[in-house]
Amino acid sequence: MIMLILNQTDLTPASFILNGIPGLEDMHIWISFPFCSMYVVAVVGNCGLLYLIRYEDSLHRSMYYFLAMLSLTDLVMCSSTIPKALCIFWFHLKEIGFDECLVQMFFIHTFTGMESGVLMLMALDRYVAICYPLRYSVILTNDVIGKVGLATFLRGVLLITPFTFLTKRLPYCRGNVIPHTYCDHMSVAKLSCGNVKVNAIYGLVVALLIGGFDILCITVSYTMILRAVVSLSSADARQKAFSTCTAHICAIVFSYSPAFFSFFSHRFGGHTIPPSCHIIVANIYLLLPPTMNPVVYGVKTKQIRDCVMRILSSFKETKSHNIK
Numbered sequence: 001m002i003m004l005i006l007n008q009t010d011l012t013p014a015s016f017i018l019n020g021i022p023g024l025e026d027m028h029i030w031i032s033f034p035f036c037s038m039y040v041v042a043v044v045g046n047c048g049l050l051y052l053i054r055y056e057d058s059l060h061r062s063m064y065y066f067l068a069m070l071s072l073t074d075l076v077m078c079s080s081t082i083p084k085a086l087c088i089f090w091f092h093l094k095e096i097g098f099d100e101c102l103v104q105m106f107f108i109h110t111f112t113g114m115e116s117g118v119l120m121l122m123a124l125d126r127y128v129a130i131c132y133p134l135r136y137s138v139i140l141t142n143d144v145i146g147k148v149g150l151a152t153f154l155r156g157v158l159l160i161t162p163f164t165f166l167t168k169r170l171p172y173c174r175g176n177v178i179p180h181t182y183c184d185h186m187s188v189a190k191l192s193c194g195n196v197k198v199n200a201i202y203g204l205v206v207a208l209l210i211g212g213f214d215i216l217c218i219t220v221s222y223t224m225i226l227r228a229v230v231s232l233s234s235a236d237a238r239q240k241a242f243s244t245c246t247a248h249i250c251a252i253v254f255s256y257s258p259a260f261f262s263f264f265s266h267r268f269g270g271h272t273i274p275p276s277c278h279i280i281v282a283n284i285y286l287l288l289p290p291t292m293n294p295v296v297y298g299v300k301t302k303q304i305r306d307c308v309m310r311i312l313s314s315f316k317e318t319k320s321h322n323i324k
Contacts, residue, residue: 019094049294062136063129069149074115074289077107077108171192172193251293265281
């Protein structure tokens with residue numbers, strides 16, 4: 001038993017080497033520019049949304065509280081991966097400690113699950129707003145919003161925590177080079193010479209429990225919304241009701257499209273699609289929603305546009321007054 005424990009310790013690497021995007025090492029410096037630009041837009045845009053929702057009284061409503069949850073989730077999600085990826089691309093700082101890798105893995109998978117959960121909550125919010133407009137403020141109180149937000153976060157933590165223990169228990173004897181820009185669960189597990197069947201099955205179960213449940217709720221919500229909108233007598237009323245969902249539908253597309261591509265290509269196109277394509281899509285999955293969500297909500301949501309224009313007008317007036 002003692003020898004087994006010692007052998008297990010010897011087969012746990014002190015660190016891993018994140019190799020970036022395999023096959024495109026010479027292009028790393030060029031790939032880094034769009035990554036960096038998108039990350040800057042994501043940080044500025046989501047911080048701007050959080051600022052507006054915090055200080056603008058007109059945005060103190062359930063829809064914008066859920067949007068604040070989405071912005072905070074997006075910030076953590078992209079900040080867990082992109083700074084390290086840029087260090088790999090720019091400075092060739094590829095080493096990451098074993099425990100640091102597990103922490104990164106935990107944050108990535110927890111907050112991608114949180115992203116999916118918040119999108120589901122936002123779909124339920126639109127369902128209540130359109131189907132029960134007179135009871136909207138009664139059903140979605142601040143207390144209810146806080147509880148469902150906390151439940152969504154705890155769901156991710158409870159389901160993802162076993163990933164770290166399942167990965168930590170494995171013996172690693174196939175080197176320590178990960179062909180990726182971040183510590184993905186199965187990319188790390190594939191370096192093990194032990195049995196990773198449990199890891200693969202549990203990963204699929206979690207994907208179904210989180211993604212499957214959330215997609216089902218979103219589908220049911222929009223089915224009910226569509227029925228309610230179609231039943232409206234006025235074309236203007238139908239257009240106005242459905243226009244409130246446009247930004248959220250865009251957020252769903254940005255989030256789930258790369259996820260679906262990655263999920264199905266790994267299972268049905270693994271030998272025909274080059275590994276570099278898988279890695280790029282995996283990074284887009286973590287970077288595209290945080291970049292585009294604040295842009296889409298800023299353009300499509302009148303209340304947010306009005307707040308931004310009011311702040312810009314106030315800034316211009318202050319600047320012109322100082323010049324005079």
